[in-house]
Amino acid sequence: MTSIVHFEIPADDIQRAKTFYSDLFGWRMESMPGMDYTMIDTFGAPGGGMMKRMHPEQQIINYIGVPSVDEYAAKAEKLGGKIIVPKMSVPGMGYFVVCLDTENNAFGIWEMDMKAKE
Template identity: 55%
Template sequence: MPTVVHIDIAADQPERAKNFYEELFDWKFEAIPGEMEYYLFESKDIDGNAGVGGGLGKRMESEQRMTNFMGVDSVDEYMLKVESLGGKIIQGKTSVPSWGYMAVCLDTENNVFGLWQEDKDAK
C-alpha cells in the first residue's frame, strides 16, 4: 500500500532551515555533494525507530512548499489514477538518476503531494 516515503522541504535559506529542524526534531542532515545545496535527513518515530526520510533544499519557486512523496510501484500508473479521480499533475514524471522517478500532483482540494517510484537504474 502506498505510504509516505520522502518529505521534501523547500527553504529560502537551507542552512537556516536545516538548523531549525536539527534543533526542533534532532534530525541529522547530510549534505549531498554537487552544485546544488541539498541535504538528506532521516527521522525517527516516537520510540526512536527509523522513520520517514527526506531532503531539504533551496526553494525553486515562490509557491514551493513542503511536499510528502508517496511510494508507488509505477509513477505512470498513479499519474493516470490521479487524473481519473479529478486530481492534476503539476510536474510530470521526472527522472532522479540512480534513485528513481517522481511526479508532483494536486489532489481534488488543491493539496500538493508527490509520487515516488524507486529505481536504481533511472537515468
C-alpha cells in the same frame, strides 16, 4: 500498499532551516555532493530532503511510494487531480511525479528503480 516514503522541505534560507530542524528534532543533515540538496535523517522512516524554495507558494511535499508513477499519475488525473511536475528521474534511485489533489494540495508519487537513468 502505498505509504509516505519521503518528504521535502523548501527553505528560503537553507542554513537557518537546517539549524531549526536539527535543534528542534535532533535530525541530522547531510548535503548531497554536486547538488543543491540536503538529505534529512529523521532516525526512522520516512526520511526527507531540503532544498531552496523555488516559488513563494511552495510548501512541504510528502512523497508516496507506488509501484508505477505512470499508472498512479494517470489514476490521479482520472480522479480529478493535476500533474504539476511531470515524470522525472533521479538516476540510480527512481522516478517521481508531483501532483495536485482535488483540493489543490501538492503531493509526490515515487517509484523506486535503482536502474533509473536521466
